[in-house]
Amino acid sequence: MVLSPSPAPVSLANRDAGRNSNRNPLRWRGLIETYRDFLPVSDSTPVVTLLEGNTPLIPAPAIAARISRGVKVFLKYDGLNPTGSFKDRGMTMAISKAKEAGDKAVICASTGNTSASAAAYARRAGIKAFVIVPDGYVALGKMAQALLYGAEVIAIDGNFDRCLEIVREMSENYPVTLVNSLNPYRLQGQKTGAFEIIDDLGDAPDWVCIPVGNAGNICAYWMGFCEYQEQGNSTRRPQMMGFQAAGSAPIVMGHPIASPQTIATAIRVGNPASWQKAIAAQQASGGEIKAVTDEEILEAYRILAGEEGVFCEPASAASVAGLLQVKHTVPEGATVVCILTGNGLKDPDAAIEHSHNAIHSGVNSDLESVAKVMGF
Ligand code: AN7
Numbered sequence: 359m360v361l362s363p364s365p366a367p368v369s370l371a372n373r374d375a376g377r378n379s380n381r382n383p384l385r386w387r388g389l390i391e392t393y394r395d396f397l398p399v400s401d402s403t404p405v406v407t408l409l410e411g412n413t414p415l416i417p418a419p420a421i422a423a424r425i426s427r428g429v430k431v432f433l434k435y436d437g438l439n440p441t442g443s444f445k446d447r448g449m450t451m452a453i454s455k456a457k458e459a460g461d462k463a464v465i466c467a468s469t470g471n472t473s474a475s476a477a478a479y480a481r482r483a484g485i486k487a488f489v490i491v492p493d494g495y496v497a498l499g500k501m502a503q504a505l506l507y508g509a510e511v512i513a514i515d516g517n518f519d520r521c522l523e524i525v526r527e528m529s530e531n532y533p534v535t536l537v538n539s540l541n542p543y544r545l546q547g548q549k550t551g552a553f554e555i556i557d558d559l560g561d562a563p564d565w566v567c568i569p570v571g572n573a574g575n576i577c578a579y580w581m582g583f584c585e586y587q588e589q590g591n592s593t594r595r596p597q598m599m600g601f602q603a604a605g606s607a608p609i610v611m612g613h614p615i616a617s618p619q620t621i622a623t624a625i626r627v628g629n630p631a632s633w634q635k636a637i638a639a640q641q642a643s644g645g646e647i648k649a650v651t652d653e654e655i656l657e658a659y660r661i662l663a664g665e666e667g668v669f670c671e672p673a674s675a676a677s678v679a680g681l682l683q684v685k686h687t688v689p690e691g692a693t694v695v696c697i698l699t700g701n702g703l704k705d706p707d708a709a710i711e712h713s714h715n716a717i718h719s720g721v722n723s724d725l726e727s728v729a730k731v732m733g734f
Contacts, residue, residue, distance in 0.1 A: 386412045389550045390450055396553065396585060397451065397546055406454045406483040408440035410447055411550055415558045415695070420665035421678060428691040431681070432563070433662070434555060437670050437701030441503060444548060444575060444699045445475035451547030452537045453479035461485060465534040467521030469571065469624045470500030471700055476537050477509035488534060490514060490521040495623050497671065497705035517618065519629045522572070539574030540631055548575055552582025553591075555695055562592045564692035569676040569699055570600040570609065570647060571625030573636035579697070580639035596695070598645035600636060601680030603673075607649040609633060621652045621708065624673035624700060646684070654679040656712050662698070669702030669709075 386392070389411030390399055399405070415432045422431040436444035453476075456464055463486040466476045473489035473496070480487035489504055493513035504511050514521060522538060529536035539545060556562055562583055568576050576598055583595045602610055603620030608628055615628035630636065640647050650658075655672050658679035662668045677696040681688070688694060702709060718731045 388450065389447060389547065390454065393550050393553055396550075396589075398543070399451075399454065403454055403458045404483075405450075406457055406479055407450050408446065408478065408482065410439045410450050411554065413438045413551075413554065415555060416666070416668060418662075418666050418668075418678075418696070420661065421681070421696075424682060425685040425688055427688070429688050430691075430693045432555075432559075432693070432695045433666070433668055433678075434551060434695055434697045435668060435670070436551060436697060436699050437674065437704075441471075441475045441478045442499070442701035442704055443471035443475060444551060444697070445471045446479070447550055448539065448541075448544030448547040448574075448578070449475040449479040449537065451543040452476075452541050453483050453485065455543045456480075456485060456535045456537070457483045459535075461533075461535045463488065463534045464537045465490070465525045465528055466537045467491070467518060467525045468496070468500075468538075469518050469626060470496040470504075470704070471624060472538065473509060473511070474500045474503035474507070477504045477507035480537075481508050486510070488512065490525055492517050492521055492626075495626060497623055498707055499701075499704040518572075518627050519614075519618075522631060538631070539572060539578075545574055545578040545581060548578030549582030549585065551697065552579045553586055556583070556586050556592045559693065559695075562587065562594050562596050563695045564596060564689060565599055565645075565681075565694040566596045567599045567601065567677040567681045567694060567696040569622070569625050569673050569697070570602045570636060571606075571627045571630065571673065573600075573609065573627075573630035573632035575697070575699065576600045576647075577632050577635045577639050580643060583643075595643060596645075598639050598643040599680060599684070600640060600645070600647040601650050601676045602647065603655065603676060604649040604651045609636060609647050610649045620655075621712075622655055622671075622673035622676055623705075624671060625676065648680060648684065650676050650679040650683055654683060658682060659708075659712065660714060663702065663709075668698065670698040671700040671702055671704045672708050672712075674698040674700050 388407035606618035
């Protein structure tokens with residue numbers, strides 16, 4: 359009889375060695391480590407990371423089918439970042455640099471996502487976070503995050519534009535560092551979204567559709583596409599297609615909007631900080647900045663969840679709403695990437711209010727009643 363050799367006993371020491379060794383060289387180490395050569399960091403920068411970035415580029419066949427003519431559509435699902443939005447890309451940079459500089463407190467104005475992200479990264483760095491938000495216009499999930507991460511949340515009777523004025527002045531007069539996208543490190547981090555798209559597709563897409571609020575992200579993506587091409591990582595640059603909500607579309611209208619309105623509270627901005635820079639990116643790329651109505655946004659929001667299985671927040675759906683609005687102008691066979699900037703769970707109220715689906719409530723608690731509702 360041949361006995362199979364019993365496995366050698368594994369000592370605890372060996373097991374621990376295995377755990378500590380980096381057995382998976384593909385393990386994601388966050389965007390600063392991954393794209394370090396493209397970012398203004400040095401060996402002495404303390405990297406504050408929640409392993410953000412590396413978000414999926416998901417094919418969107420149902421949206422592509424609405425356009426047809428061989429057009430391919432992908433969703434850059436940045437709602438899968440650690441705090442549920444693209445802001446984490448910028449915040450890992452802004453907070454790492456703030457920590458490097460020895461800053462003790464950061465401040466931001468926010469429609470919600472920046473505050474959640476700033477709060478998380480600041481607390482991880484041991485820095486105090488102050489966030490100024492428009493009272494009553496921040497989605498539930500974002501407020502929940504800022505509070506639990508331990509930020510000082512200050513809700514003011516004014517819109518985002520007023521919040522931004524206050525934090526700008528505050529950071530000029532008090533020892534607090536501004537981490538809105540006026541902080542140049544924010545856009546440096548956010549540009550890595552473009553790198554990831556090129557790394558995934560093998561080259562730049564033809565079009566990038568992106569929601570526009572304070573207009574930082576469209577500039578960051580454009581910078582990323584330009585830099586990656588200059589370094590020989592892509593052969594071309596995409597057309598940047600920016601979309602504002604119709605009730606909050608100062609760039610499209612050509613003047614600031616005093617009382618911006620939209621269901622997409624994340625992009626409820628009347629006087630974007632990066633206005634001119636966004637126009638420059640749009641023009642240099644041969645793209646457009648257009649407005650989408652709340653109805654178009656909500657329709658795209660429902661298509662994304664109901665047909666693609668991808669849950670984003672309303673502001674993010676503006677990118678897909680815009681693509682569908684101008685679908686007849688997409689070149690045949692083009693590759694289009696829509697940036698889904700925030701997770702749908704950020705705004706559960708919007709989902710419940712605007713779903714065309716309803717709960718079968720008040721059903722008796724017996725098998726027969728449940729089966730009847732199920733159509734059996
Ligand atoms: C989901 O959180 O400005 O054009 O304070 O949360 O770079 O402003 C959020 C913006 C798009 C617009 N999608 O980006 C804030 C904030 C989502 C967002 C935008 C935001 P920008």
